[in-house]
Amino acid sequence: METAKKRILTGNKAMAEAIALEMERDSNVFVLGEDVGKYGGIFGSTQGLIDRFGAERVLDTPISETAFIGAAIGAAAEGMRPVAELMFVDFFGVCMDQIYNHMAKIPYMSGGNVKLPMVLMTAVGGGYNDAAQHSQTLYATFAHLPGMKVVAPSTPYDLKGMMISAIRDDNPVVFMFHKSLQGLGWMDQLDASVEHVPEEAYTVPLNKAKVAREGSDVTIVGIQMMMHYAMEAAERLSKEDGIEAEVVDLRSLAPIDRDTIVKSIKKTSRLLVVDEDYLSYGMTAEVAAIAAEHALDELKAPVRRLAIPDVPIPYSDPLENFVIPGPERIYEEVKKMMRS
Amino acid sequence: MASKKSKQFDPVGTLQEIEKKFEMFQVLNEEGEIVNEEADPKLSDEELQELMRRMVYTRILDQRSISLNRQGRLGFYAPTAGQEASQIASHFALQKEDFILPGYRDVPQLIWHGWPLHQAFLFSRGHFKGNQMAEGLNVLPPQIIIGAQYVQTAGVALGLQKRGKEAVAVTYTGDGGSSQGDFYEGINFAGSFRSPAIFFVQNNQYAISTPRELQTSAETIAQKAVAAGIPGILVDGMDPLAVFAATRDARKRAVAGEGPTLIETLCYRYGPHTMAGDDPTRYRTSETDSEWEKKDPLVRFRKYLEAKDLWSEEKENEVIEQAKEEIKAAIKEADNTPKQKVTDLMEIMYNEMPQNLQEQYEIYKEKESK
Numbered sequence: 155m156e157t158a159k160k161r162i163l164t165g166n167k168a169m170a171e172a173i174a175l176e177m178e179r180d181s182n183v184f185v186l187g188e189d190v191g192k193y194g195g196i197f198g199s200t201q202g203l204i205d206r207f208g209a210e211r212v213l214d215t216p217i218s219e220t221a222f223i224g225a226a227i228g229a230a231a232e233g234m235r236p237v238a239e240l241m242f243v244d245f246f247g248v249c250m251d252q253i254y255n256h257m258a259k260i261p262y263m264s265g266g267n268v269k270l271p272m273v274l275m276t277a278v279g280g281g282y283n284d285a286a287q288h289s290q291t292l293y294a295t296f297a298h299l300p301g302m303k304v305v306a307p308s309t310p311y312d313l314k315g316m317m318i319s320a321i322r323d324d325n326p327v328v329f330m331f332h333k334s335l336q337g338l339g340w341m342d343q344l345d346a347s348v349e350h351v352p353e354e355a356y357t358v359p360l361n362k363a364k365v366a367r368e369g370s371d372v373t374i375v376g377i378q379m380m381m382h383y384a385m386e387a388a389e390r391l392s393k394e395d396g397i398e399a400e401v402v403d404l405r406s407l408a409p410i411d412r413d414t415i416v417k418s419i420k421k422t423s424r425l426l427v428v429d430e431d432y433l434s435y436g437m438t439a440e441v442a443a444i445a446a447e448h449a450l451d452e453l454k455a456p457v458r459r460l461a462i463p464d465v466p467i468p469y470s471d472p473l474e475n476f477v478i479p480g481p482e483r484i485y486e487e488v489k490k491m492m493r494s
Numbered sequence: 495m496a497s498k499k500s501k502q503f504d505p506v507g508t509l510q511e512i513e514k515k516f517e518m519f520q521v522l523n524e525e526g527e528i529v530n531e532e533a534d535p536k537l538s539d540e541e542l543q544e545l546m547r548r549m550v551y552t553r554i555l556d557q558r559s560i561s562l563n564r565q566g567r568l569g570f571y572a573p574t575a576g577q578e579a580s581q582i583a584s585h586f587a588l589q590k591e592d593f594i595l596p597g598y599r600d601v602p603q604l605i606w607h608g609w610p611l612h613q614a615f616l617f618s619r620g621h622f623k624g625n626q627m628a629e630g631l632n633v634l635p636p637q638i639i640i641g642a643q644y645v646q647t648a649g650v651a652l653g654l655q656k657r658g659k660e661a662v663a664v665t666y667t668g669d670g671g672s673s674q675g676d677f678y679e680g681i682n683f684a685g686s687f688r689s690p691a692i693f694f695v696q697n698n699q700y701a702i703s704t705p706r707e708l709q710t711s712a713e714t715i716a717q718k719a720v721a722a723g724i725p726g727i728l729v730d731g732m733d734p735l736a737v738f739a740a741t742r743d744a745r746k747r748a749v750a751g752e753g754p755t756l757i758e759t760l761c762y763r764y765g766p767h768t769m770a771g772d773d774p775t776r777y778r779t780s781e782t783d784s785e786w787e788k789k790d791p792l793v794r795f796r797k798y799l800e801a802k803d804l805w806s807e808e809k810e811n812e813v814i815e816q817a818k819e820e821i822k823a824a825i826k827e828a829d830n831t832p833k834q835k836v837t838d839l840m841e842i843m844y845n846e847m848p849q850n851l852q853e854q855y856e857i858y859k860e861k862e863s864k
Contacts, residue, residue: 180632182657184656197850208657213687215683215686216679216682216683216686218682218683220645220675220676220679221645221648221679221680221682221683222677222683223645223651224642224644224645224648224649224676224680225645225646225648225649225683226649227645227646227649228595228645228646228647228648228649228650228651228652228653228663229649229650229652229653229656230649230653231634231646231649231650231653232593232649232650232652232653232654232657232663233653233657234652234656234657236649250645251639251642251676252516252642252645255639255642256639256646260634260635261842261843261844262839262842262843263624263625263635264626264627264634264635265622265623265624265626266622266841266842266843267625267626267627267629268634269845292757297687299648300780300843300851301843303848323845325844325845326843361848361849391623408848409848409849409850409851410849410850411849412643412849412850414851428624
């Protein structure tokens with residue numbers, strides 16, 4: 155009988171391990187960004203890399219997002235495979251030109267001849283009192299623009315497998331990791347931020363959603379923290395109300411896995427979309443549109459959406475908790491839907 | 495880092511000291527005479543002739559491109575006349591393995607680096623095959639966003655450095671581009687890692703209509719290198735020998751691991767900013783135009799070569815005829831390229847087409863078949 159203890163890793167260790175494995179495998183892979191060296195990334199996603207690979211391959215850069223993202227683009231055009239870290243996704247404002255006009259468009263504008271095999275990883279999400287400029291996910295802002303893949307893994311297993319896929323991908327990939335799922339000691343530690351992660355290198359596709367929980371009564375689509383909250387709500391719905399919710403973890407925002415969403419709606423006939431991003435023009439609207447275009451006749455109730463209202467995220471703890479959807483609100487919303 | 499102590503409090507004096515040091519480097523004066531024997535790059539007769547040939551060819555290409563644009567046979571075009579020394583003589587100091595990140599006016603350097611003329615014409619027409627650079631042609635397509643190529647150059651240079659290549663990354667922008675954040679971030683980043691890069695500012699005096707004085711209070715753009723801690727030099731951008739010498743020196747230091755250089759070339763664009771409706775008479779006088787025409791790079795280089803018996807009207811006419819023939823053939827080749835379709839554009843975006851695009855592709859494919 156197998157009794158070996160399964161190795162447990164936090165989200166950030168899983169990411170760092172993925173990068174280390176790829177750096178070992180391919181000498182063209184290198185890391186650059188702010189505080190990615192001795193500090194190990196402020197959310198720990200590059201921890202230990204500088205000790206193993208040295209400052210030649212783990213570059214602490216000037217505080218100059220346009221420069222290091224532009225430099226990653228140039229290095230990728232020259233044949234390297236850079237992994238650049240934008241410390242907070244909120245900082246995209248100072249460097250978006252390099253991201254969406256260059257990283258996303260150079261492959262196209264070169265007639266497909268210039269490949270940019272680079273990863274732009276960035277920390278997203280709130281829920282820990284970091285205020286309006288350090289708490290956003292901005293999922294839809296990136297997923298809206300053609301030319302890049304945009305992924306947001308929800309578990310340590312997927313963080314590792316999708317990071318390896320992202321590094322090996324010849325297209326630029328925006329890799330969003332959620333701060334709360336990194337397993338950081340200075341945040342509230344969540345069960346969801348640790349799990350068994352195999353030691354070897356493995357890949358998880360960048361275009362496939364995952365059914366995180368099977369159910370027959372209602373489909374809840376979410377990503378990262380919203381997926382975990384949906385799981386909590388689903389357990390309660392099952393226990394207290396006998397409602398079986400199916401939870402779809404999107405994992406990838408662009409491309410979006412429509413088939414998995416439509417298949418689940420056909421099974422449950424009800425759809426709730428939950429998002430830690432602003433409500434208007436967001437991922438919830440995209441998933442609702444998919445339902446309207448491809449599964450309208452299957453729906454027994456109107457599609458419902460839960461997201462952050464169109465207001466900057468408050469610093470105040472009670473207010474922040476009030477705007478970000480949580481398990482309680484998801485539970486209530488599903489109950490309302492089941493009545494209709 | 496600086497720890498030298500001083501009792502003197504003289505910020506104005508310090509600035510003046512710095513600015514005094516950025517004098518214009520010149521080798522060949524407007525009369526075609528060597529005025530700086532020591533800095534003469536001492537090119538061979540054949541090299542001198544080849545440099546002249548390329549500049550004449552490029553002037554003809556500019557004239558023909560303008561008229562092709564007026565006939566509706568070319569699309570986007572940014573005139574180059576007046577900037578031949580800055581463009582061609584700087585490129586003349588580069589090697590094939592060097593990687594160029596051009597601005598939109600820097601089509602000539604790409605052509606002399608190996609970009610076929612008909613592809614440059616296709617680029618002008620917005621055809622996707624224009625920017626499909628052949629294997630081994632180390633360039634990115636001309637950049638349209640002002641200054642954005644500067645930070646990418648720092649990255650190409652980093653890549654060359656990491657891969658141990660004996661080559662430099664070379665980029666060009668204009669006086670307007672030097673006011674962009676990307677300019678500062680690019681030279682600063684490359685300086686931080688001592689990467690092999692050469693940053694050119696072709697100061698042609700106007701950013702569309704905005705004069706150089708409005709871009710910055712700095713006396714020269716070259717002195718901006720001081721803040722990044724890298725060498726900077728102000729060069730007579732109408733003097734091919736000075737531009738060549740400065741570039742060769744910068745390249746030598748870059749390849750030796752001594753880091754990047756900022757080179758400002760003082761020049762002038764005779765024509766409009768682009769062919770899309772710019773009328774320079776709204777912001778420049780004909781006096782200024784003729785003042786700069788007296789400094790013309792072709793005129794002074796022709797004088798210099800004729801005095802050495804290396805150039806003649808006959809030689810020049812040969813080059814002109816050759817240029818016209820090749821341009822004619824290239825435009826024909828561009829005309830013969832199959833028209834592009836929206837589905838072509840969808841195909842070049844990703845290695846593997848994602849589902850959403852695949853569906854949109856099918857819709858357009860059907861539309862295109864009608």
